[in-house]
Amino acid sequence: MENFNSRRSTALSLDGMVASTQPLANRIGQRILAQGGNAADAAVAMAAALNVTEPCSTGIGGDCFCLYFDATTKKVHGLNGSGRTSANTTLEAVRASGIAGDKLPWDHALTVTVPGAAAGWVDTIEHFGTMTMQQVLQPAIDLARQGAPIHHVAARSWAGAQASALQSSANPGGQAMLLQGQPPAEGQVMVMPELAATFELLASKGKSGFYQGRIAQAIVDCVQEHGGILTLEDLEQHRSTLDDPLYVDYAGVRLWEMPPNGQGLTALLALNILEHIPGFESLEINSTQYLHFVIEAVRLAFADTTFYVADPAVSAVPIAELLSESYAAQRAKLIRPDVAMAEPDRGSPVNSCDTVLLTVTDKAGNACSFINSNYMGFGSCLVPTGCGFTLQNRGANFVLQSGHPNCIGPRKRPYHTIIPGLVTNADSGELYMTFGVMGGFMQPQGHVQVLLNLIQHGLSPQAALDAPRFCVGPGHEGAAGGVALEEGISAQVQAELAAMGHEVELLTGYDRSRFGRGQVIRQEMQAASDGTTRRVWAAGSDPRGDGAAVPA
Structure with missing residues (x-):
């Protein structure tokens, strides 16, 4: 980042491409494609891996959005995996808690909306993928148990202003996000067995493994202990939307959002x-x-x-x-x-x-633009006991102003910043790019x-x-x-x-x-x-991050 002028060439491939901020996540995307998975399968596998390599930007305690291009039908599909406030959330309840002004404090538990990512992953695979959740999540489970060396930009972000919140005695779960009580330095290895266990429950039980039972109870306990009002019913009733x-x-092109x-x-x-x-x-x-x-x-x-x-x-x-x-x-x-x-x-x-983004194409021509985020770095920095992930603070984007369309309210999704992008040719409907x-x-x-x-x-x-x-x-x-x-x-x-x-x-x-x-x-x-015309995937990755674009 000190001097990042790129000397990279555009990456090229005939068989598909993966691109993200983290090389280890890219390797997992390649593996899924090599095993016969499609762009959606690889995207979810990479999103899960990024929980291990870059939790200072993303996590299963956050939200996700997906744009998926089906090469057979040339149709662009959208999946909204963002969560909602509690059914008990009202502007009056916020004011009664002592919060003034037009916005919630970023680190208040009232900013924690229901995490939508877990359901979004499952629904992406169900609607667009070809593999099982066990197949898709196993590489990230292995990565979390075996450990991942932390790359340069991620290490710097990990040690940012929120590190003290993870180290706080009032947030004991935060130790799961640290290495012997400190943010990991570049090259140090994070082993995350609690996160692996969370992924195993989601892989084996699907959405009920996250939105009911041990994990759901841990989320509710953590939020309520810090002044929030999420309930088990709020989690159980969460749904993604297509x-x-x-x-x-x-x-001449069509931008999809x-x-x-x-x-x-x-x-x-x-x-x-x-x-x-x-x-x-x-x-x-x-x-x-x-x-x-x-x-x-x-x-x-x-x-x-x-x-x-x-x-x-x-x-x-x-x-x-x-x-x-x-x-x-x-x-x-x-x-x-x-x-x-x-x-x-x-x-x-x-x-x-008013984040990590990853994108994948496969040899059949399908494409998936997938984004998953905690919002502000580690989000709220609140870590449910025994779960290995932080909870997002998406509610910080609500407006505390009666009558405003984005005013906080019950079971309501906030203005959301994370957006995948996809472009097709306006006339033919063929894929132009995913980005x-x-x-x-x-x-x-x-x-x-x-x-x-x-x-x-x-x-x-x-x-x-x-x-x-x-x-x-x-x-x-x-x-x-x-x-x-x-x-x-x-x-x-x-x-x-x-x-x-x-x-x-x-x-x-x-x-x-x-x-x-x-x-x-x-x-x-x-x-x-040989006289034929061939499809070539041409890809780039931002030099402001740790990652790369890698052929499948």
């Missing part, structure tokens, strides 16, 4: 706005004018989604209106070519007369930047990930025009953006983690020396 993905067309409660809508709105900027397609990558337009489009998109994105089962989300051409044209008119706008307000789209960029509110803006690098500027998958990025605010918040720029964007461009009114911050070294970590696997049809 949701139709949303899409927009741009420059999960619908709310996920924030993928932000990327779609931004692309729609850019389609209505005259001459945008001819601008040079990361030039002043180019960055200005993309930054403004992202800011406008976030202005809408931070208000409108909520649990659609509870609050109506005007998706059709937000994605309409007329609304995109209306919002694009707010962008001036030479001056940064003031902090934009949400629009009015209704006519009234994603993890990292909180960076994710949709990362989707937009990497996609534009590929389709508008002709970069290879690896070069598209290497290119310097911007990040609006710490994610999306910030004063008028506030934007972080990554080292590699020229000093002249920085100065010119500042002159336009953008509040520019240059980030270098490890601070570049704000720009997320992405993976790309693209399908290409290439000529072969």
